[in-house]
Amino acid sequence: MLGRTYDSQLCSIARTLEVVGERWTLLIVRDSLLGLRRFEEFQDSLGIARNVLTSRLSKLVDDGLLERVCYQERPARYEYRPTNKAKDLLTALLSLMHWGDEHAEGPAGPPRIAAHVGCGGHVREQLVCTHCGQVLDPDAVQLLPGPGLTGLTSGTRLP
Numbered sequence: 001m002l003g004r005t006y007d008s009q010l011c012s013i014a015r016t017l018e019v020v021g022e023r024w025t026l027l028i029v030r031d032s033l034l035g036l037r038r039f040e041e042f043q044d045s046l047g048i049a050r051n052v053l054t055s056r057l058s059k060l061v062d063d064g065l066l067e068r069v070c071y072q073e074r075p076a077r078y079e080y081r082p083t084n085k086a087k088d089l090l091t092a093l094l095s096l097m098h099w100g101d102e103h104a105e106g107p108a109g110p111p112r113i114a115a116h117v118g119c120g121g122h123v124r125e126q127l128v129c130t131h132c133g134q135v136l137d138p139d140a141v142q143l144l145p146g147p148g149l150t151g152l153t154s155g156t157r158l159p
Helices: 012-020 025-033 039-046 050-062 090-103
Strands: 066-072 077-082
Touching: 012 025, 025 039, 025 050, 025 066, 025 077, 025 090, 039 050, 039 077, 050 066, 050 077
Parallel strands: none
Antiparallel strands: 066 077
């Protein structure tokens, strides 16, 4: 049975889920990348309970994905700005968005289109070999053991 944490998993995906795997978290990151900054904006966009939003925002700040910045002193009010760590999730978010557009589509089509600011063309994430530059199909990718698998202790679960 899968526990509530992934501490025993030796896997980068499991470690990532420890940071962004809670319900609402990726949607908050998405909204921050779309330009939402204030608590009320996130709440209006997501329809999320205040206590849950407070908890998720605090965790995202603690994990370094959002920066909490005071924009008003009396009373103190804060906004949440995405850090570079959050911006590094854009490719993953676009992959999830495009997967949803293809495999869990809504009746009216995609709710958002990723467009290149420079020319307006559609943006699509790709698998690219860092050695030769070739664009790859998923069948051309194999996951090999990396340096993090050396010195495994017994009881460590591998995916």
